[in-house]
Amino acid sequence: xxxxxxxxxxxxxxxxxxxxxxxxxxxxxxxxxxxxxxxxxxxxxxxxxxxxxxxxxxxxxxxxxxxxxxxxxxxxxxxxxxxxxxxxxxxxxxxxxxxxxxxxxxxxxxxxxxxxxxxxxxxxxxxxxxxxxxxxxxxxxxxxxxxxxxxxxxxxxxxxxxxxxxxxxxxxxxxxxxxxxxxxxxxxxxxxxxxxxxxxxxxxxxxxxxxxxxxxxxxxxxxxxxxxxxxxxxxxxxxxxxxxxxxxxxxxxxxxxxxxxxxxxxxxxxxxxxxxxxxxxxxxxxxxxxxxxxxxxxxxxxxxxxxxxxxxxxxxxxxxxxxxxxxxxxxxxxxxxxxxxxxxxxxxxxxxxxxxxxxxxxxxxxxxxxxxxxxxxxxxxxxxxxxxxxxxxxxxxxxxxxxxxxxxxxxxxxxxxxxxxxxxxxxxxxxxxxxxxxxxxxxxxxxxxxxxxxxxxxxxxxxxxxxxxxxxxxxxxxxxxxxxxxxxxxxxxxxxxxxxxxxxxxxxxxxxxxxxxxxxx
Numbered sequence: 144x145x146x147x148x149x150x151x152x153x154x155x156x157x158x159x160x161x162x163x164x165x166x167x168x169x170x171x172x173x174x175x176x177x178x179x180x181x182x183x184x185x186x187x188x189x190x191x192x193x194x195x196x197x198x199x200x201x202x203x204x205x206x207x208x209x210x211x212x213x214x215x216x217x218x219x220x221x222x223x224x225x226x227x228x229x230x231x232x233x234x235x236x237x238x239x240x241x242x243x244x245x246x247x248x249x250x251x252x253x254x255x256x257x258x259x260x261x262x263x264x265x266x267x268x269x270x271x272x273x274x275x276x277x278x279x280x281x282x283x284x285x286x287x288x289x290x291x292x293x294x295x296x297x298x299x300x301x302x303x304x305x306x307x308x309x310x311x312x313x314x315x316x317x318x319x320x321x322x323x324x325x326x327x328x329x330x331x332x333x334x335x336x337x338x339x340x341x342x343x344x345x346x347x348x349x350x351x352x353x354x355x356x357x358x359x360x361x362x363x364x365x366x367x368x369x370x371x372x373x374x375x376x377x378x379x380x381x382x383x384x385x386x387x388x389x390x391x392x393x394x395x396x397x398x399x400x401x402x403x404x405x406x407x408x409x410x411x412x413x414x415x416x417x418x419x420x421x422x423x424x425x426x427x428x429x430x431x432x433x434x435x436x437x438x439x440x441x442x443x444x445x446x447x448x449x450x451x452x453x454x455x456x457x458x459x460x461x462x463x464x465x466x467x468x469x470x471x472x473x474x475x476x477x478x479x480x481x482x483x484x485x486x487x488x489x490x491x492x493x494x495x496x497x498x499x500x501x502x503x504x505x506x507x508x509x510x511x512x513x514x515x516x517x518x519x520x521x522x523x524x525x526x527x528x529x530x531x532x533x534x535x536x537x538x539x540x541x542x543x544x545x546x547x548x549x550x551x552x553x554x555x556x557x558x559x560x561x562x563x564x565x566x567x568x569x570x571x572x573x574x575x576x577x578x579x580x581x582x583x584x585x586x587x588x589x590x591x592x593x594x595x596x597x598x599x600x601x602x603x604x605x606x607x608x609x610x611x612x613x614x615x616x617x618x619x620x621x622x623x624x625x626x627x628x629x630x631x632x633x634x635x636x637x638x639x640x641x642x643x644x645x646x647x648x649x650x651x652x653x654x655x656x657x658x659x660x661x662x663x664x
Contacts, residue, residue, distance in 0.1 A: 155344055162336055170329065174322060181317035185310045186282070193284040194269040197303040200240050201267070201286060204250075206299060218244040218299045220251035236306040239276055245296040256283065256302050263287045263298050279306050346371050350378070362389040416441045473512045473519055475553060475630070476502050479544050482523040486531060494536040497527075501544030509550040510632025514601045522597040525590035526557040526626050533561035533624070550634035554627060558610045562621035569607040594626075604629045 200222065207217040220242050241252035255276045264270070266289045274283050281304040290298040350370055364382040367375055420438070483499045490497035502508065512519075523542070530540040538560040545554040564572060571577050573595035598605045610623030 155340060158344075159337065159340055162340070163333060166329070166332070170325070173325070174318075177318055177321050178314070181314040181321075182310075184317060185313040189305070189310055189313075190271055190282070190284065193271075193282060193303055193305055196238070196240070197269055197284040197286055197301055200242070200252075200303060201288060201301040204242055204288060204299060204301060206245075206288060216245045216296055218242065218250050222251065233305075235308045235312075237279065239281070239302075239304040241300075241302045241304075243297075243300040243302075245290075245299055247297055247300075250299075252302075253304075256281075256304050258300065259283075259285055259302075263290075263300075266290070266298060274304065276304055281306050282310070347374065350374065362386075362392070413441055413445060470513050470515060473514050473516050475512050475519065475555065476504060476506065476508070476544060478516065478520050479523055479542055479555065480504060482520065482527055483542050485524070486527050489528075489531055490540065493531060493534075495531060495534050496539035497531070497542075498539065499542045499544075501542075502546060508546045508553055508632070509548055510546075510553055510634055512553055512630050512632050514630075518597045518600060522594050522628070523555070523557075525594050526555075526628075529590045529594075530557050530559035530561065530624070530626075534559040535561065547632075550632060552629045553632050554629050556628075557626045558623060560610065560621070560623045563609050563613075563624050564607055572607070598628060602631060 200220070203220055203222045205219050205221055207219075239253040239256050241254070241256040242250040243258065244250045247258070253276070257274060257276075259270070259272060261270075264287065266287050269284055269286045272283050272285070274281055283302055283304045285300060285302040287298040287300055290296065346369075350365075354365070362385045364385060365378050367378050367382075370378050416438075420441075479501065480499055483497060486497060527540065527542060534540055540560075541556075541558045543554075543556040543558065545556065547553060572591050575589055575592040577592075595605065605626065605628045608625045608627070610625040613622045
């Protein structure tokens with residue numbers, strides 16, 4: 144059972160969510176990316192200044208190389224205290240510098256700057272790194288001076304470090320210049336998306352209003368010219384549904400009109416006979432035969448009305464699409480045999496030989512028939528009842544079940560010795576309330592319509608042919624009618640016992656119906 148408490152989803156809200164959710168997800172990513180780009184941009188000018196300061200200090204370094212390889216190279220800085228103070232002067236950041244000798248010894252500057260971990264590389268080439276000096280984060284520019292070539296000596300090292308306050312301020316200003324406008328643009332973008340989506344979905348609202356304003360009887364197609372291209376398939380599907388609904392309603396109206404017309408005859412007979420009996424009683428006539436005749440007519444008319452109602456209910460069951468989905472395996476042998484037994488009394492009353500030919504009750508067919516047992520029983524009953532209605536006394540009706548050894552189909556046949564059905568009318572007899580021309584049989588006209596509906600429900604095939612060649616029938620009898628229904632089946636399990644079944648020429652398979660309804664009274 145569906146959960147009716149669940150709220151309906153809004154197409155507008157869902158589209159808006161799918162449009163805004165990525166935007167809100169990408170915005171923090173944009174902020175992080177902007178921060179990285181701003182840091183890179185802010186570092187470039189200050190790195191150039193820092194590198195220039197490192198080269199300035201390097202130019203003030205004197206390296207005294209000794210011709211004796213036993214004496215180490217002397218390194219000293221020719222930088223006055225005034226120049227050092229100028230070097231360190233900065234309104235925002237603290238600047239550190241350091242010079243290390245050929246043995247890695249401290250020469251001048253600030254001892255706090257740590258030495259780089261990497262090995263010396265190309266002389267006079269400035270390198271950068273991030274480090275810490277006295278718990279302050281700094282940016283360090285460093286370079287090595289040309290080496291003396293003495294074994295065991297390192298090239299002198301010059302390092303200049305600067306704290307990051309100016310860089311952070313510049314990066315912050317860049318981020319503010321980029322991010323702050325986004326706080327204005329983002330709500331504006333959301334508003335524009337909202338308005339654009341509302342405008343885009345407006346044709347759906349207009350279509351809804353057009354449908355709501357329709358009369359309940361108006362099943363004409365919806366005009367597709369004023370709907371968006373994306374909605375056109377939906378409108379075409381609705382038009383197709385309206386067309387099928389219109390056909391269904393017209394069929395039902397015609398069916399109800401025909402049913403009402405057919406019911407008028409037995410009901411009018413009931414009323415007429417009741418009024419006739421009442422007039423005879425009021426007139427003081429006590430003729431038992433006349434009253435008995437009226438009562439017989441009343442009983443016959445009520446029987447016709449009841450039969451008509453039952454046929455209408457059977458037709459409704461056959462057309463029920465919901466019940467058509469509830470399928471199960473059907474024992475067609477049992478249904479056929481039971482139906483024949485049910486009609487034995489009627490066949491005896493009409494002096495008709497009713498028989499069954501086919502597999503026995505315990506035999507298993509080569510194919511499994513999946514369907515609705517109730518509807519299949521109605522199909523067999525209506526075929527047998529139709530055959531008994533049109534077969535004259537001294538005739539015969541045979542219900543035959545033919546198994547397919549390849550397990551593809553199972554064939555049901557109902558054969559009679561009645562007048563038969565002309566070929567031109569064989570496509571019309573399955574219509575509701577249709578009666579073959581030239582017949583005086585009392586019936587509802589719904590039996591074969593029910594058969595046709597059940598056949599369609601089970602994806603089967605039904606054909607009508609003459610039981611005997613025309614002109615070769617005995618005097619006083621017609622060619623007869625042979626109704627053949629072929630049901631598609633699924634192959635049975637070959638390991639089951641009794642897989643063999645009787646062929647079309649089998650005997651009555653244990654049934655005594657062939658002799659129970661003798662041809663002669």
